[in-house]
Amino acid sequence: MRVLVAPDKFKGTLSAAEAAAAMAQGVLRVYPDARVRLLPVVDGGEGTLEAALAAGAEERTARVSGPLQKDVTASWALLERAGRRTAVIEIARACGLMLVEPSVQTALAAHSYGGGELIAAALDAGAAEIVLGVGGSAMTDGGSGALRALGLKVYDDGGAEVPLGGAALLSARWAEDSGLDQRLRSATLRIAADVDNPLVGPEGAAHVFGAQKGADATARNLLDEALHHWSELLEAVTGSDVDVPGAGAAGGFPAAFLAFTNARLQRGFDLVAELVGLDEALAEADLVITGEGALDAQSLRGKAPLGVAERAQAHGVPAVVVAGSITLPPQELAARGVAAAASVLDLVRTPQDAFAHPAEYLALATQQALEGA
Numbered sequence: 001m002r003v004l005v006a007p008d009k010f011k012g013t014l015s016a017a018e019a020a021a022a023m024a025q026g027v028l029r030v031y032p033d034a035r036v037r038l039l040p041v042v043d044g045g046e047g048t049l050e051a052a053l054a055a056g057a058e059e060r061t062a063r064v065s066g067p068l069q070k071d072v073t074a075s076w077a078l079l080e081r082a083g084r085r086t087a088v089i090e091i092a093r094a095c096g097l098m099l100v101e102p103s104v105q106t107a108l109a110a111h112s113y114g115g116g117e118l119i120a121a122a123l124d125a126g127a128a129e130i131v132l133g134v135g136g137s138a139m140t141d142g143g144s145g146a147l148r149a150l151g152l153k154v155y156d157d158g159g160a161e162v163p164l165g166g167a168a169l170l171s172a173r174w175a176e177d178s179g180l181d182q183r184l185r186s187a188t189l190r191i192a193a194d195v196d197n198p199l200v201g202p203e204g205a206a207h208v209f210g211a212q213k214g215a216d217a218t219a220r221n222l223l224d225e226a227l228h229h230w231s232e233l234l235e236a237v238t239g240s241d242v243d244v245p246g247a248g249a250a251g252g253f254p255a256a257f258l259a260f261t262n263a264r265l266q267r268g269f270d271l272v273a274e275l276v277g278l279d280e281a282l283a284e285a286d287l288v289i290t291g292e293g294a295l296d297a298q299s300l301r302g303k304a305p306l307g308v309a310e311r312a313q314a315h316g317v318p319a320v321v322v323a324g325s326i327t328l329p330p331q332e333l334a335a336r337g338v339a340a341a342a343s344v345l346d347l348v349r350t351p352q353d354a355f356a357h358p359a360e361y362l363a364l365a366t367q368q369a370l371e372g373a
Contacts, residue, residue: 001034003027004285004317006278008040008292008304009047010324013358016040016047017054022359023289023322026366039281041290043304044192044268045135045249046096052077052088052131055276062121064114065149067095067138068106069164076118078125079275086129087122088275091115091250092136095145100138102214108223110139110213111164112253116149120181129188131275132257133268134250135195138213140166140206140223142199142230143256151179152260166206166251167219169226175237177260189263192271194303197248199255200228205248213251227252234259269307278308282315289366295323295333295341306336313337322365324354342369 005027007019014022020038027036040047040054053059057077066072074093079086092098094114100106115132122130139145144154145164153176154162154169162172197203206215206223215223231243234255242255246265257263273279282288290308292299299306309319318339326333326343333341342365348354354361 001031002284002286003031003034003036004039004281004288005036006039006041006281006288006290006308008042010293010358010362012293013355014362015050016042017050018359019291019362022362023291023366025363027289027370029367030370037281037285039276039278041276041278041304041308042268042272043194043307044133044272045194046090046092048131048133048192048272049075049077049088049090049093051272051276052079055079057088060121060125062118064094064117066099066114067110068100072099072114074114074118076122078122078127084129085125085127086131086275087125087127088131088133089115089118089122090133091253094118095139096136097138097213098136102138102212104214104216104219106138107140107210107213107215107219108167109165111141111145111166112137112139112143112251113145113149113164115253116146119146120150123181123183123187127187129190131271132189132191134191134193134253137250137253140210140213140215140227140251142166142169142227142252143254144169144230146253147180147256147260150181150184152177152256153179166223166226169230172230172233175233177237180260184261189257189261190271191254191257191263191265192268193246193249193254193265194268195249196245198245199231199243199247199252200224203248205252208248209251231255269304273307273311278311279315282312282317285317288312288317288319289322290319291322293324295321295326295328297328299328309337320369322362322369340369340372342366342372
């Protein structure tokens with residue numbers, strides 16, 4: 001039997017690669033002679049880099065500006081296929097929430113400059129295509145910092161350059177793109193978004209994601225106002241309406257790129273699935289195991305496990321889902337190609353047990369799911 005193990009991360013406990021390894025243990029307990037292939041997948045946010053590396057990409061590093069100016073060493077990946085170089089960049093590696101102690105001050109001041117420096121490093125390495133995984137960011141700057149690292153100039157009323165950071169966008173009056181890196185014209189930029197939030201408003205970047213970055217209600221209102229102002233400025237300069245579904249990802253990071261480059265927003269899971277060759281792997285599998293930390297209503301909005309199950313269904317391959325918790329009804333799962341499912345929380349006495357020994361319980365849940373399939 002050929003078994004493909006293709007989970008997303010179990011947030012807070014296991015990375016996608018670690019989850020895949022634990023699930024493989026469970027598979028081999030039931031099918032000791034199985035040929036098991038591990039192929040971690042994600043929905044375009046955190047873990048995109050890890051998925052690319054698992055699919056054979058080469059890891060690179062660059063010293064770049066962190067979200068609050070202090071330099072950080074950030075990893076990215078280079079994937080070479082048929083003579084074409086594709087760079088895979090997780091913006092959070094340069095300007096992620098894990099690099100700051102969230103507070104009102106950091107939420108207002110954080111920027112994406114380092115993300116632009118990673119893009120420049122990829123262009124220097126000859127990448128013709130750049131996949132940008134967005135999510136887990138510390139900033140709410142509408143991508144302004146990243147494009148400024150690539151040559152964009154943003155000026156205030158007096159002709160001085162506006163400081164970096166989301167709050168500073170309120171003073172922006174003009175953006176000059178004549179100095180933008182010319183290589184952006186020929187490179188293909190694909191932004192893998194794991195959410196469909198717009199740039200501004202009640203469902204926008206500041207109001208939905210600002211609190212986790214340290215912004216209180218006043219700061220969230222200010223950042224939303226700044227993004228609205230930035231959106232209007234971008235439209236005035238380029239004619240592009242950037243307040244579109246997905247533009248609210250990573251503090252509005254896609255906005256500046258949608259305005260000034262040929263960047264395309266894509267559903268994160270679809271882009272990553274293509275990047276790692278999921279369909280090709282499914283074509284060679286007899287069974288697929290997938291999962292994530294929580295299988296819930298949010299999973300219906302383009303998350304990886306159900307995306308894997310749906311693609312498996314198209315290939316005629318049964319799918320088994322194992323998750324930390326499952327709140328979706330069985331009929332909903334069955335309609336999306338799930339043949340069997342198991343929850344880690346159904347096996348433990350307390351949630352603390354699951355967090356203390358995540359790999360052990362995930363392997364056990366996988367075993368039970370297969371035995372009950």
